[in-house]
Amino acid sequence: MTAYKFDPHSLKAEEFINDEEIRETLAYAEAHKNDFPLIDSILEKARPVKKGKGCVCAGLTHREASVLLACEDKERIARMFDIAEEIKLAFYGNRIVIFAPLYLSNYCVNGCVYCPYHLKNKHIARKKLTQDEVRDEVIALQDMGHKRLAIEAGEDPVNNPIEYILDCINTIYSVKHKNGAIRRVNVNIAATTVENYRRLKEAGIGTYILFQETYHKESYEQLHPTGPKHNYAYHTEAMDRAMEGGIDDVGLGVLFGLELYKYEFAGLIMHAEHLEAVHGVGPHTISVPRIKHADDIDPSAFDNSISDEIFEKITACIRLAVPYTGMIVSTRETEEVRSKLLRCGVSQVSGGSRTSVGGYAGYSPDERPHDTEQFDVSDQRSLDEVVRWLMENGHIPSFCTACYREGRTGDRFMSLCKSGQILNCCHPNALMTLCEYLEDYASPETKRIGLEVIDRELARIPNEKVREIAREHIEAIRNDNARDFRF
Ligand code: SF4
């Protein structure tokens, strides 16, 4: 009999992310890593199955997924990658959603030892955008072609109170420059109160993103020695408060490299199970960041760094465990790693990113300020290059924000996704928003490739009526300067 209390329905961090349950899970996974009949049955369970017009996927428990992660058999690892790609194609098609981060302020009262914005870093420049500067950044981002942003700010109740964040969101949505518009603002700010989450919801945010950093409580407390973020329970229970405040879509993530990856992986899947158990809807997205070099941060000081191969396997196993959750990889990773991760189930990437405060306006595409950077950007290509690269690799770059704007969030989004219906919206929406990008922002070569992609992909829309409407809208985008169509 287990003496500990593990309960996905509990609202207490230490009960839904239970240390002993994770340790038992890891021991079970280690004991079964060569149990091929068990591994084969888990792989079989993970596969998408046709149902009606769509597909369904059973997903995996944290124990099952941990067994896959422990498995070292080459042939079975190859099958994990194949199934991850199969799931991605079944639910998300070949489109990849694009976004950019927008850093508002690097003032922070926390002491996170892996982040250069920590309070004790006295030599990094501190900067907070004024509303005029936010406007300038948004215009620069619109001029690149972005429609979807993730705003980032340190935790500082004096410099970055919730009112400041709300003002910035209003400013971002209000800027309409040429044909540009930011249509979805996701928010990555510190854990806060139900009341503040309610205010963010009212301001019209998309996903609330908060990385757990590490699920290992003891390490968490050491890595966050000072400031409000030191409180493990308050941080870990943030998504429950966000959902109580009315935010339907929440985004999880751990910073791989801080703790042992198998521990983090089990914790991450348990967190997803908890959200499903309590709120009836799992995380909207999971991000997979790895620790990177930055101002006074040396990644080699953290001895849990993982190889590219392990990183790819983690990504594939997440895809199998939570098939309906979008997966995000940022420009922390190189082009080569991003290419591989796109084959393991990743559905969103950032492009042309700057990770400093005020890093967009006034800089040419190959110029980037480093004074306030949160981490080094490995993929330094422009958005145009990223868009072209995606298309050359068989993906459709998508600037779609339709679900959020049509109210398809939370369980409404998940039920559409689970029934496979989302494919009837995503594919044509990707083509229409790509067409907008090509007309307004692309280089001649990217435009040429893109228009061929659109032609080819339009013919693949199975429903004749949808195909015709999408074709008409694309004609209108190209010939009449019409914008913002969506299914
Ligand atoms: S990770 Fe976030 S909370 Fe921690 S120091 Fe950096 S900005 Fe502040």
Ligand code: SF4
């Ligand atoms: S239709 Fe919805 S799920 Fe599909 S790409 Fe657009 S916003 Fe995402």
